[in-house]
Amino acid sequence: MVQDLIKGWFSDNRVKITSPVLGAFMGAWILFNWKYFLLLFWGKGDLEVRLLAFEEIIRLSNLSIWLWPLLVALAYAFGLPYLNVLSHKLLKRAEEWRHSEVVGIDIIKAKKKTELNEVIYKGDPANPYLGKRLDAELKEFEAKADITRIEANDKKLKLEELEAKKKITIAEQKKLELEAEQEELRLNDLKRRDEREKLAQERAKAHHHQEILNARFPTAYVFLKYLSESFIEDEVNAPIDFMMDCLVICFGYRNSDELLMDDEFSLSQLEELSCVAYSNLTILKALSELIKSSKIKVTAEEVFDHLVQMFENIDTIRFMSDDLFKDLANEFAGDSDNYDSLLHEDSVTGSMAETNAYFEFVEDVHVVGVEEREGEEVSIKMSAIISGTNHDDKPFSGDSLDVIFSLVFYPTIGKNGYSQPEIENVRASVSDYWRE
Template sequence: MKVLSDVWSSITGNVNTRVKDPVIGSFAVAWIICNWDKLAILFLGENKVEERIGALVEKMAIIEKPALIYQDLDLLALPTVLTLFYLFFLPPVSLWVNQKQKKAIIAQHSHAVDVDILHAKKQLELNKEKLRSNPNKGFLEKDVELDIQRQKARDELRNKIRNEYLDKKIKSATALASKRTEEAAILELQRRKLEQEVEEKERKSTSEKLRFERQSQILKATIASNRFPAAYFFLQRLSGALREDNIVMSLEGLSETVAAIFGYDNFEQMINDEDFTNDNLERLKYVLADNELVNRLDEICKKEVDKEEFDPEVIFQYIQTIFEDQPYEFLSEDGLIEAISICVNEDSFDILNSEELSGPIAETDTIFEELELEVESYQFKENFSVKFQGYASGPHRKESDMRGRDLEVRLTAISKPIIGSFGLGELEYEIDARPRDYE
C-alpha cells in the first residue's frame, strides 16, 4: 500500500507541477474552453463509453489526419492563440489597469485602515466604560474623583484667565485714557500755535499786500514816466502843426487823438501799455489809417469848446503831416497794400534765394532771374496780411538760350501790430511754391 501511495503522490505531484506551469496550465484551460463540446459528449453523451471514446479519438487524430489542424481550429490553433494572448498581451493590460487603479486601491486600503483604527479606539473606549461601570471594581469611584478634580482645575484656570483679561483691559483702558488726555493737551497746544501762526501770516500777508500795492503804484508811475516822452513827442508835433494855423486844441483832445491814431481806446490805455516804448517806435514801419479813425476824430472834435473850428477831415490832414519826416509811414489800407507790394518786389532776389524755394527750384532745373507777383487778396484781423500770386522765370540751367520751366509762387506778407492795433512792424513772409503745371 505504501508503494501505491508513493506512486500516486508522485503522479499527483507531477500533475500539479505541470498544471501550475504558466504555459501548460494556460494551454490546458484554453483547450478545455475551445473543446468543451467534445468533452461534454465524452462525459455526458448517451452512446456507450467505447463509442464516445472512439468518436473523441477520431476527432483528435492529428497524426493520422494532419488536415484536422486547419479544418478544426478549436483543436490546436485557437487554444494556441488564446494561450499567447493570455501570456503576452493580457499581463501588460492588467498592469496598466492596476496602475490606473492604484490611487483608488490605496484610498480603499487607507479607508479600511482608518475604519479599523476607529473601530479599535471605540472598542478601547467601550472596554474602559465597561471596566469603569463594573460595581465590583474601584475604578468608578476613582474616575468620579478625577472628573471632579479636572472640573475644579478647569474652573480655576477659567477664573484666572478671566481675571487676567479684566486686569489687562483695565490697564489698557487706563493707559488709553491717559494717552488721549495727553494727545488732547498736545492738540490744544498745536491749535493755539497754529492760530498764532495764522494770525502772524495774516499780519505779514496784509503788510506784504500793502507794500506790494505801494510798489505797484510806484512801478506804474515809473513805467508811465518812461513812456510819456514817446507820447509827448506825438502830442508836441500835433499841437505844433495845429498852432501853425492858429488852431488850439485842448490837452485832452490832443491826447485822445494820439491814442486814436494807434488804435487805443483812450490815452490812459496807451500810457499803461507795455508795448508803447521808444524801442518799439524804432521798430515801427507802418501806421494804418483805419476807416474808424475819422469817426473817432469826429467824437473828439465834438468835445472841444469851439466845435466849429474843428473838422475831423482837417485834423486827419494834420495827422498826416506829423508822419511826413518820420521813418514810418501813415497809410490807408490801399496805400499800405501798395507799399507792401513795392517792398515785396524790391525783395524779389531774397525771396528767390529763400530756403522755402530751394526744393521747388531744384525740381525745375532752371536759373530763376525774374519774379512777378500780383496782389490776390488782403485781410486785417489780428495781423495785416497781403496774399500774392505769381511766377518766377529764367533760362534753363544747362542751355542758357532755352527758357526753363516756370515756378508758381504764392507769398503772404504779414505785418504784425507792435504798438496798439494800428502800429505795424516789419514784414514777415510765408512762401509756398511748386513747378508750374502748363496743362
C-alpha cells in the first residue's frame, strides 16, 4: 500500500523532479548538505535529539543551506547548454584540423606515388615519353627565353624613349632657362635704363632747381644784406636761415624754397610793387614762434624793427600795415595822371553821350570806403568827378559826371606783396544840374 502511494507520488511529480532547475537544485542541495543527513541517520544520541538538531540547521534563514545550491543549480541549468555548445565548437574545430591533417597526409602519399610512377615510366628506355618531355621542356625554355628577350627589348626601347624624352626635356629646359636669362637681362637693362633716365631727370631737375635758386638768390641777398647789417649794428647774431625765414614771413610765403622758386620774386618785379603789407595781428606772433624755434636772444618787437629798417634802407618798397590801404589809395588819388583811363571806360563814355559837353578833367578823387572781398586782394571804393565844357550853340544837358570805382590791390609776390592798384567796377552818371 505504502509502496503504491510512493510510486503514485513519483509518477505525479516526475515532471517536477526531472525539471532542469528543480532536479539540479535538489542534487546540489543534497551535495552541499549531505553531512547533515548522515548526522540525522547515523549520528550520536536519540533520534529526537538528532531531529531537533537537523531542524535547527535546515531553516530558510540559514542562507548557506539553500543559497549556494540554488546558484549552482541556476548555473548548471542555464550555463551548461552554452558550455555544451562551446565544447562542440571546439571539438568541431579539432575534428576539422584532424581531418585536414589526415587528408593532407593522403595527398602527400598520392603525390609521392605519382612521382614514383613518373620516374619508373621515364626510366623505361622503350618509352618515347622522355624524349617528348625533354623536347617540350626545351621548347618551353626557348619560349620563355624569347619572351624574356622581347621584354628586354621592350624595356630597352622604353628606356631609350625615356632617355630621348629626357634629353628633349633638358634641351627645352635649357632653352627656357636661356630665354629667362635673356629676358632677365633685358628687364635689368630696361631697369638700368629707366634708372639712368630717372637719375638724369632728377639731376636735370635738381640742376634747374639750383639754377632757379641761383637766379633768385641775388634778389634775396639784397634783403639779407640790409637785414644782416641791421642785426650787426645791434650786436645780434642772427644766422642766415633765421633771416631768410623773416623774409618768408614778410612776403607771406610758406617756406624759403617757395620764395626762391617764385618767378615773380625778382628785383624788377619788386620795384613794381605798391607795398608789402603785414597784418598787425599775425606778424608779431609769427616772429615770436620763429624766435622760439631758433633760440635767438631777441624779441619779436626788436626783429620787427629790424625788418622796418631793412625796407627803409632798400627805399624802393613800402612796408606797411594792411590797415593803411586807404592812405595808400589817397596817395594814388593825388596824381591825376593815374585816372586818364577813366575817360575811356564804357560806363563813362556812355554817360558822356547823354550830354553836349567835352570832358577832359578828373577832379575830386577821394576814398569812400573799403570793400569786403572773399579773396586776398584789397579793394578801396573811390569817388571822382569828371568835368567838361559845354557847346555854346547846343542846349545845356550837363557838364560833369559823378564816377564811382574801385582801386584793387592784388597780391603778386607771395601773399603780402601787392601790385599797383587797378581800376575796376567803374560806374558813372551825369551830375544833377537842375538846381534851384
